[in-house]
Amino acid sequence: MKSALTWEIIAKCSTTKARVGKLILPHGPVDTPVFMPVGTQGTLKGITPKQLEELGCQIMLNNTYHLGLKPGQELLEQIGGSHNFQNWSRNLLTDSGGFQMVSLLKLAKITEQGVEFQSPHDDGSTMLLTPEHSISLQNSIGADIIMQLDDVVSSLTTGKRVEEAMYRSIRWLDRCISVHKKTDSQNLFAIIQGGLDPNLRKKCVEEMVLRDTPGYAIGGLSGGEEKDTFWKIVTLCTDLLPKSKPIYCMGVGYTEDLVVCSALGVDMYDCVFPTRTARFGNALTSKGSLNLRSVKFSNDFQPIEKDCDCVACKSYTRSFIHLQATKETVGCHLITLHNVAYQLRLMRNIRQAIIEDRFPSFVKQIFKDLFGDNEKYPVWAVNALKSVNVDLLSEK
Amino acid sequence: MSGFSFNLLKITDPRFRLGKIIFSRNKHEKILDTPNCFVYTIRGSVPHLTPDNLQTIPADAFGITLEHFLEVQPPSSTYFMGGIHKFLNLEEYPLFFDVRDSEKLQNISFGTDKYVPVVTSHGCRKVTLEEYIRYMNIYNPDIFASMTDLITVKNPGLKRVKKSVDRTLNWLDETLEHTKEGIQVFGVVTGYDKHEERERSAKETANRNVAGFVLNGFDLDMTSKERLDLMKISLKYLPRNKPRGIDIFNTSYPSDMTSLGHALTFLLIEDGIQHRREKFINLWDDKYRTDFKPILDECKCYTCQNHKRAYIHHLLKTHEMLATVLLMSHNLFHYLQFFKTIRKSINLNTFTNTAIQFINMYGSDDNDASNT
Numbered sequence: 001m002k003s004a005l006t007w008e009i010i011a012k013c014s015t016t017k018a019r020v021g022k023l024i025l026p027h028g029p030v031d032t033p034v035f036m037p038v039g040t041q042g043t044l045k046g047i048t049p050k051q052l053e054e055l056g057c058q059i060m061l062n063n064t065y066h067l068g069l070k071p072g073q074e075l076l077e078q079i080g081g082s083h084n085f086q087n088w089s090r091n092l093l094t095d096s097g098g099f100q101m102v103s104l105l106k107l108a109k110i111t112e113q114g115v116e117f118q119s120p121h122d123d124g125s126t127m128l129l130t131p132e133h134s135i136s137l138q139n140s141i142g143a144d145i146i147m148q149l150d151d152v153v154s155s156l157t158t159g160k161r162v163e164e165a166m167y168r169s170i171r172w173l174d175r176c177i178s179v180h181k182k183t184d185s186q187n188l189f190a191i192i193q194g195g196l197d198p199n200l201r202k203k204c205v206e207e208m209v210l211r212d213t214p215g216y217a218i219g220g221l222s223g224g225e226e227k228d229t230f231w232k233i234v235t236l237c238t239d240l241l242p243k244s245k246p247i248y249c250m251g252v253g254y255t256e257d258l259v260v261c262s263a264l265g266v267d268m269y270d271c272v273f274p275t276r277t278a279r280f281g282n283a284l285t286s287k288g289s290l291n292l293r294s295v296k297f298s299n300d301f302q303p304i305e306k307d308c309d310c311v312a313c314k315s316y317t318r319s320f321i322h323l324q325a326t327k328e329t330v331g332c333h334l335i336t337l338h339n340v341a342y343q344l345r346l347m348r349n350i351r352q353a354i355i356e357d358r359f360p361s362f363v364k365q366i367f368k369d370l371f372g373d374n375e376k377y378p379v380w381a382v383n384a385l386k387s388v389n390v391d392l393l394s395e396k
Numbered sequence: 397m398s399g400f401s402f403n404l405l406k407i408t409d410p411r412f413r414l415g416k417i418i419f420s421r422n423k424h425e426k427i428l429d430t431p432n433c434f435v436y437t438i439r440g441s442v443p444h445l446t447p448d449n450l451q452t453i454p455a456d457a458f459g460i461t462l463e464h465f466l467e468v469q470p471p472s473s474t475y476f477m478g479g480i481h482k483f484l485n486l487e488e489y490p491l492f493f494d495v496r497d498s499e500k501l502q503n504i505s506f507g508t509d510k511y512v513p514v515v516t517s518h519g520c521r522k523v524t525l526e527e528y529i530r531y532m533n534i535y536n537p538d539i540f541a542s543m544t545d546l547i548t549v550k551n552p553g554l555k556r557v558k559k560s561v562d563r564t565l566n567w568l569d570e571t572l573e574h575t576k577e578g579i580q581v582f583g584v585v586t587g588y589d590k591h592e593e594r595e596r597s598a599k600e601t602a603n604r605n606v607a608g609f610v611l612n613g614f615d616l617d618m619t620s621k622e623r624l625d626l627m628k629i630s631l632k633y634l635p636r637n638k639p640r641g642i643d644i645f646n647t648s649y650p651s652d653m654t655s656l657g658h659a660l661t662f663l664l665i666e667d668g669i670q671h672r673r674e675k676f677i678n679l680w681d682d683k684y685r686t687d688f689k690p691i692l693d694e695c696k697c698y699t700c701q702n703h704k705r706a707y708i709h710h711l712l713k714t715h716e717m718l719a720t721v722l723l724m725s726h727n728l729f730h731y732l733q734f735f736k737t738i739r740k741s742i743n744l745n746t747f748t749n750t751a752i753q754f755i756n757m758y759g760s761d762d763n764d765a766s767n768t
Contacts, residue, residue: 042710046717050702051448071710075686079706087702298472315447315485319472323439323465327517329717330441337446 002183003214004144007032007246011351013359016388017238017265020354023246025144026185027083027091030058032246032267033350035258035343036093037275041066042086045275046333047340049088055310055341056348059091059144061270064137065100065129069120073140081142092143093270095250096134096191102152110151112168131175139182147217148176150191155223162195165220169193170207177211189248191219192237196229205240215246218266222251227380231260235387238265255284255346259366260384262350263359274339281325283312283335284342286369290318292335297322310341360390367392400538400580400607402639405743412742413636415643419490419538421578426490426538430643431742432735434459434492435728436499436651440473440484443651444717444724447485452698453729454736457490457538459646461497462531463514466521470531480535492582492646493540495528498612499648501548509563512543525567533576541610542568544584550617557590560613561597568604581606585630585641586613594626598633609634611641650727654720657712659691659705660730662758664737675758677705679723684709697729698722 004026011020021032037044037052038061044052052060062082071085079085082092101108101115108117114130131149138146149172151165173190180188190208194200208216218237221230234249241247246267252258253271261269274284281293285305290297292304303313304321312321312334324331353362363385371377374393382392399420406414415430435442435455442450442458460480465471473483481487495512504513504520511522525543532540545563547556568583575581583606587594594613601609611630614623627642634640653660658676677684677691687709690700699708699722711719741747 041714041716042707043716043718046721048449048698048702048718048721050698051446054448066714070714071685071706075706078686079688085707085710087707298468299475301476311446311448317476317483319476320440320483320485323472324441328439328441329444329720330446332717333444333446333721 001177001188001212001214003187004183004185005187005214005246007215007244009243011355011357013263013354014357015360016263016385016390017235018262018350018354018359018388019265019267020351021246021267023267025059025091025187027089027144028058030091031348031351033258033262033347034059034268035253035347036061036268036270037340037343038063038270038272039086040272041070042082044340045279045336046329047336049086051311051337052088052340053090055337056344057090057340059093060088061093061095062141062143063100064094064097064134064141067094067141068097068137073137076140076142081140083142091145092141093145094138094141094143094147096147096149097129097137098134098149099152101129110168112171114149131172132179135176135179135181135188139180139186142182143186145187145189145215146180147189148173148191148213150193150219152220153193153195155196155220155225157195162197163200166194166200166204169219170204173208173211173213177213187214189213189215189217191217191250192241193220195220196225196233198233198236201233201236202240205237209240209242213245215248215268216241217248217250219250221249227378228383231264231380231384231387234261234266235264235384253343255286255366255370256378256381258343258346259350259363260381262354263363263385263388263390274343275336278335278339279326279332281331281335282339283321284339286366288370292318292322292325292331294322304335304338305342308338308341308345310338312338313341363390364392402608402637404637407636408742408745408747412747413643414739414742415639417490417639426488428457428490428644429739430639431645431738432456432643433645433647433732435732436646436648437461437464437484438497438651439464440480440486442724442728444654444720445728449698449721449725452725454732455489455728456732457492457644458484458486459492459494460484460537462493462495462523462528463497463516466514466523467516467518469521469523469527474531474534480537490538492644493532493535493537494610494646495523495541495543496546498646499652501546504548507545507563509566512545525570529571529574532579533574536576536579539580539582539607541582541584542571542606544586544610544612547588547613552588554590554593557586557588557593557613561587561593561600564597565600568601568606572605580608582608582610582639584610584612585634587626587630588613589618589622589626591626591629594629595633598630602634606638608639608643609641650731651724654723654727657719657723658727659708659723660727661692662730662734663754664730664733672757679705679708679719680712681709691726692730695726695730697726699726699729 006024023030040063101117119125134149150169153165190213194204248268249266252269253273283290283304297318300318353359403416417428419426476483511524545560583601587597657680662675684705687705
C-alpha cells in the first residue's frame, strides 16, 4: 500500500540483528531504534512540547481512545488535528483504541464487527469501536503513524481464541486499509498477532506482509507472559518480517528489554513506564531506579545521575528533589524530565554503539551497570542475547 | 564583601515611591526595582514551574519559607555546603526568608518566649529563635524577616497584642546581635488593630538597625480599607529611606488563581483603562472548549505565545498536570508585568489617575492579594 515515510538502514551490527535506521515521517526525521514517550491525552505528563523538543524527542504517542472522548473527534477536525491542538511540531503515533477498551473497560465484547463496550458516560448504553471508526478517529487526530484495530487477547490466553483473534486481526487490517483516507500523510502499521504460538505468528506475518503496510508492529506481548517466550516470539517476527520496513514492539520500555529487543532487530518502542514511575518518585539511572521519596536521599547532594544533562540533574541535588517528590508537582515534573532524558539517551547510546560496531560490548556494560553481579542477570536476557551471539556471562 | 542599599529614585504625589535595592556580594550585584514582589514559593520552588520554564518569566526575587523545610530538624538543606541559593538553583536572585508561610497561616497552638509553632506536612513543629538564626547564618539569604509572634486567633485582646509586640522586638534585638554580616534583617512591624501598639511597634522597630521593614499583624478577614488604615499608622513612624513593606509585596495570588483554573486577564495600567476586561477567566468553563484564542492576544508569556484556551480547558478537564504549568506561567508573567507597569506609571507621573481607574474597574475590597 501507499506509504508516507522513507526508511533507510544506515548501520548494522556485525554480531547481532541490531540496526540503526533513519525514518523520515511527515513531521520530520526519527532515528531508530527509538523510544516513544506516551502522551496519552495530548500531553506528556506535565512537560511542555518545548521541553520535549529540547530533550531531543522526535516522536511521541497519543491514545486514540482518550482523545476520542476528550476533546472529541469534532473538535480535533475543527482545529486540524492533534499536532495543532497541543502545538507539537514533530511526529505523533496513535494506537487504535482497541487495547484501552479491553484493558480499561469492563465487559468489553469483541464481535466480528468490532469491540463493543460499555459507554464511559455511565448511562448504561454500549458503544462499538469498529476498524472503520478507529481509522476515522485516527484520520482526524492526524498522527504520522496510525495503528490498525486488532483483536487483542491477553498473552496468557491459549487455544482457539488466539487463532480466531489472529485471523480476525487480518480481516480488520483489510477493513482499515480500505477506509484509510490520508495515505499521503499518515502511515498505517499492521499489528502481528498470534499469541505465543510460532505457527500462528508465522501465518500472520505471511498474510500481513502481503498487504505491504509502511511498517509492522509486534502486538499481543508484554502482558505477563514468560520472558523466555516473549523474546522468542520477538526474534521470530523480526526474522520473518521484511528487512526493508521498520518494526515496532508495543509496550516495551525497561532498559534491559530495550537493549535485548534492539539486539533482536526491533526499531521502535513505547511504554508508559518511565513517565508513570516518575509520578511515584522513581528516577531511572544506569545503575537502576532510585526511589527519591526515600529518606536516604534527604542528605544526598549529588545529582540524580552524574553526567546527565537534563534540567533536573543540572539544577538540583537528590536532596532537593526528595523534598519535592510526590509532594509538589515540580518534583514530578523534574523526575519525568529526567526519566525521558534517560530513555532517549539510552537509545542514542544504543544507536551510537551500533554505528561504531561495538554493540556487543556496549550491551555487556549496560547489564554490568544495571545488575552488578552477573549472577543477578535475568536468565531470559542471557538466553536471548546468546541467540544473537552475545555471551553476557563471558569475561571478554 | 557584601552590601545592601536602597535608593529612592522618585517620590510622586502624594505617596508613591520608586526605588532600587542593590544587593552586592563577591563583586556580584543583584538589583531589585520597587515596587515589586517576592515570587511565592513552596519548598523553595515556584509551584508547578521547573527552572527552564521559570526562566521564561521575568522574576526578580523570591520569597522562601523556612516552615516548608522543617519536616525534619535541622532541615537537610542546612547540611548543604553551597548555601541556600545554590541548593534552590536560584543563585542569580535575591532571596527573602520568613519563618511562616503568611499566605497559608493556620490557627495553631501559641508559641512561647522561646519558640514559634510551625506547620509541616508531618504535623506541627516548633522552631526556636536560636535555631532560626542558626539556619539563616548557614543559608546565607539576602534578607530575612526577624521572627514574629504571630496571632492566629481573631480579635486578640490588648494584653496578647502587647505581648506579641514585646516578643517580636526582643527577638529582633537578639537577631540583630547574632546574624552574620552581609545578611540583611527586616524588622517586623505588628500591633494588630490596637493603634497604640502599632505605633509602639513601628517606633521601636524604626529605632533598631534594620535594613527594612515588614508590615504584619493584619487579620485575615479584615477589609482592604481597615488594613490600609492600620498600615498608614505603622508607616507614619517608619523612615522613608528604607524599604517598608509597601515597596515589596509577598503574595501567593498567582498560584492560588492557578489552582482554581483561573487565568489572569486584568488590564495592565499601561494599556490604559479605556475598555473593560474581566479580572480573570475561569478556564474550566465549557465556553472555552472551542475557544482557539490564547488567554490574552497581546501577552508575551510562553503560554500565550504557544497555546490556546481550548487546549488548557482540555488539560483541566482531563486532570493533566500541564494545565497548572501553563496557567502558572501565564499568571505569574502577567502579575509581574502588572508591577512593571506600575513602576513605569509612577515614573511617568501618571500613576494617580490610572490607579483610581484600576480600582474603580476591579474593586478595592477583596482579599485575594495581601501584603507583607
